[in-house]
Amino acid sequence: MTRILKLTFLAVFTAMTIQFSIAGDLTVGEIAYKMSKAPDPNGLYKECKSFFLKQKLVNDKSEIIVEVTFKVPDMSKSVTLVDGKAVNKVFFKKGNAWSVDSNGNKKEIKGVELESMKIMNNLQNPNSTISNVFKKIALSEGKSGETDCYLLKCCYGENDKDEMTFYVDKKDFLTRKIAMVKDKKPYIAETKKYSLLQGVLVGSETVIEFQGNKQTLIVVDYKLNVEVADSEFEP
Numbered sequence: 256m257t258r259i260l261k262l263t264f265l266a267v268f269t270a271m272t273i274q275f276s277i278a279g280d281l282t283v284g285e286i287a288y289k290m291s292k293a294p295d296p297n298g299l300y301k302e303c304k305s306f307f308l309k310q311k312l313v314n315d316k317s318e319i320i321v322e323v324t325f326k327v328p329d330m331s332k333s334v335t336l337v338d339g340k341a342v343n344k345v346f347f348k349k350g351n352a353w354s355v356d357s358n359g360n361k362k363e364i365k366g367v368e369l370e371s372m373k374i375m376n377n378l379q380n381p382n383s384t385i386s387n388v389f390k391k392i393a394l395s396e397g398k399s400g401e402t403d404c405y406l407l408k409c410c411y412g413e414n415d416k417d418e419m420t421f422y423v424d425k426k427d428f429l430t431r432k433i434a435m436v437k438d439k440k441p442y443i444a445e446t447k448k449y450s451l452l453q454g455v456l457v458g459s460e461t462v463i464e465f466q467g468n469k470q471t472l473i474v475v476d477y478k479l480n481v482e483v484a485d486s487e488f489e490p
Contacts, residue, residue, distance in 0.1 A: 283394050286405055286423060287386035293428040294449070294456035301381045303327075305483055308457075309476035314468065321472075324481065325379050330488040347376050348488040361490045367412060374411055374419075391415055397422070399431040399445065429456065440466055452477040 281289075295301055305326040312319040320336040329350070335343040344355040345364075352364040352372050364372065377388045386392065389409035397406045399422040407421045422432035432445040443464045450459035452474070459474040 281405070283392045283407065284386050286394070286407065286428070287384040289428040290421075290423055290430065291384045296456075297454050299454040299479060303381055303479040305479075305481050307476070307478045307481045307483075308474065311473050311475055312463075312470050313473065314470045320475075324483055324487065325376075326483055326485070326488065327382070328380060329376060330485065331376050331379065332488050344490070345372075346488050346490050347372055348485075353490040355490050367417075370412055371417075385409065385421065389419075396425075399424075402431055404431060430458070437465065444472075450474065453479045455479070 291301070300306075305324070308323045308325075310321045310323075312321055317337075322334045322336070323331065324333075325331045329348070331347045333345045334341050340357065342357045346353045346355070350373065352369055354362050354364055356362075374388060377383050378385070385407060389411055391410040393408040393410075395406045395408070397404055402422075403425045404422040405425060407423060409419045409421065411417050411419065417435070419433060419435040421430050422434070423429070424431050429449060430446065432443065434441065434443050436442065441464070444461050445464075446458040446461045448458070448460035449456045451457075452459070455477075457474055457477055461472040463470045463472060
């Protein structure tokens with residue numbers, strides 16, 4: 256369960272040289288700019304200093320609540336609740352991360368898992384674009400369902416061995432799907448619906464497929480500029 260939840264939150268990969276390629280008449284940089292503007296037409300998200308996102312993750316057997324709080328520049332906290340009880344908490348602050356289980360046992364997150372969390376965290380930063388999160392991006396074209404998309408294959412991790420592909424709608428530049436490999440198995444998150452919340456277009460319904468399971472992530476609540484102390488991001 257926690258593997259899937261951690262993959263839904265996207266952290267600090269310092270900007271490096273980008274491999275620019277062209278699909279049609281647009282470069283990666285131009286697409287990245289349009290991607291950042293598309294869900295934020297009035298610049299409200301870009302100017303915000305924090306946000307709170309509450310989602311429910313549902314399948315045929317269960318319903319889980321996931322609450323995510325983010326504060327600029329790089330602090331985040333996710334809480335997973337089952338039947339109203341916190342069963343897992345994940346904290347990220349200044350490049351370090353920890354998980355805390357339902358019994359209060361704390362574990363520092365390291366290695367590949369930490370690097371993945373850094374990417375996820377950085378992608379949530381209102382001032383980030385995909386082109387300053389990943390050091391190498393290959394651009395091509397394809398489809399998500401019947402939607403024509405730009406495909407941005409982003410490399411990260413040790414020796415750029417890990418990949419994450421964004422399917423970006425050619426018409427409105429909203430991300431329709433993210434595909435990657437986790438634990439040698441395909442992970443796909445396909446956004447079925449966007450909703451205007453707090454003046455921002457948020458992916459309000461996303462279907463996640465991983466390890467043969469299909470779950471739907473639905474946004475329950477979304478707030479910008481919530482009051483939250485830095486100490487809230489420490490276990």
